[in-house]
Amino acid sequence: MxxxxxxxxxxxxxxxxxxxxxxxxxxxxxYALCGNNGAGKSTLMRILASVERxxxxxxxxxTHSLSYLDRKEIAYFADESFFSDDVEIEEIFDLYExxxxxxxxxxxxxxxYQNGIDRxxxxxxxxxxxxxxxxxxxxxxxxxxxxxxxxxxxSLDPLAREExxxxxxxxxxxxATYVIATHLLAEFESYFDQVLFLQDGKLIVDQSVDKILGExxxxxxxxxxxxxxxxx
Amino acid sequence: MQxxxxxxxxxxxxxxxxxxxxxxxxxxxxxxxxxxECAIAYAVNPNTMQKALSILEQExxxxxxRTAGRFISEDAGRIARLKEEMVSVYVKRLVSEMRSFGISDxxxxxxxxxxxxxxxxxxxxxx
Numbered sequence: 001m002x003x004x005x006x007x008x009x010x011x012x013x014x015x016x017x018x019x020x021x022x023x024x025x026x027x028x029x030x031y032a033l034c035g036n037n038g039a040g041k042s043t044l045m046r047i048l049a050s051v052e053r054x055x056x057x058x059x060x061x062x063t064h065s066l067s068y069l070d071r072k073e074i075a076y077f078a079d080e081s082f083f084s085d086d087v088e089i090e091e092i093f094d095l096y097e098x099x100x101x102x103x104x105x106x107x108x109x110x111x112x113y114q115n116g117i118d119r120x121x122x123x124x125x126x127x128x129x130x131x132x133x134x135x136x137x138x139x140x141x142x143x144x145x146x147x148x149x150x151x152x153x154x155s156l157d158p159l160a161r162e163e164x165x166x167x168x169x170x171x172x173x174x175x176a177t178y179v180i181a182t183h184l185l186a187e188f189e190s191y192f193d194q195v196l197f198l199q200d201g202k203l204i205v206d207q208s209v210d211k212i213l214g215e216x217x218x219x220x221x222x223x224x225x226x227x228x229x230x231x232x
Numbered sequence: 233m234q235x236x237x238x239x240x241x242x243x244x245x246x247x248x249x250x251x252x253x254x255x256x257x258x259x260x261x262x263x264x265x266x267x268x269e270c271a272i273a274y275a276v277n278p279n280t281m282q283k284a285l286s287i288l289e290q291e292x293x294x295x296x297x298r299t300a301g302r303f304i305s306e307d308a309g310r311i312a313r314l315k316e317e318m319v320s321v322y323v324k325r326l327v328s329e330m331r332s333f334g335i336s337d338x339x340x341x342x343x344x345x346x347x348x349x350x351x352x353x354x355x356x357x358x359x
Binding site: 169 | 235237238239240241242243268269271272274275276277278279280
């Protein structure tokens, strides 16, 4: 087991973002984190990335309590770009080399090239799809144990979305754990091992895709709908 | 590849491989793509693909050549057995479904014979 979230709650002022959430992340598995806007997905992602603290409960990374030191083993692709538009791509290479010991520069250069992106350009010149693929190239070129992606498909056309999913699934470290927060479960159901579903800060579903298809005999989207109804 | 909602995905991949081996779309001795590429072709993650390939290997339909990669079996006998297995699965399904509609065995048999007599262009021969 890679990470364990134990009875975690998080509030922002009066708003409860997460309420008593418990879950385990296994090594090597690909997780979908689903839920409506405001359900708590980004909050949970930030807690897993160790960039946000919990109010109640605790989080274990391997056998110890998760701390900022574990960020060297966690690669986090946030829902908003980390870089401002005027940053040059070459600068990002230097930044990543400086901050991350595990950054594979050759691999990143290869990925950027394969995606048809010109290294000698600024971020502002890239299309939305290429920008995402560029930033993904950097994230995936880190040798992490846990990769977190918060809505990587947002605003992308269907082809770009598919290319992004294929990149995530094939370019990161083998045996790493992947968590993707997304609305687009129906489109990418077949890729996921396990589905996590948040509703109003509570974890309503934590289920294996194989079990949903094999035992419940329904598509994952339909299964989530029935669980939603059961939870009133 | 379109997946159904009634079976784990790795089982559906295995079935697809078996169909393609029997139909010749995956010819005997042909090379199987590396796991990551196969996974992309089947729209699954590499774990799922590996699971399916391992089972196909256990069943003797796929084998690994040390440094060269994975290949479809060249064992004609094994492939013939696979064909029989698939025939058996489809026939079982047909018979159980028809019986569940209350159709008698005689009618099942005559219906199958009639269907076999149909020419490729859809016309019926009276022989």
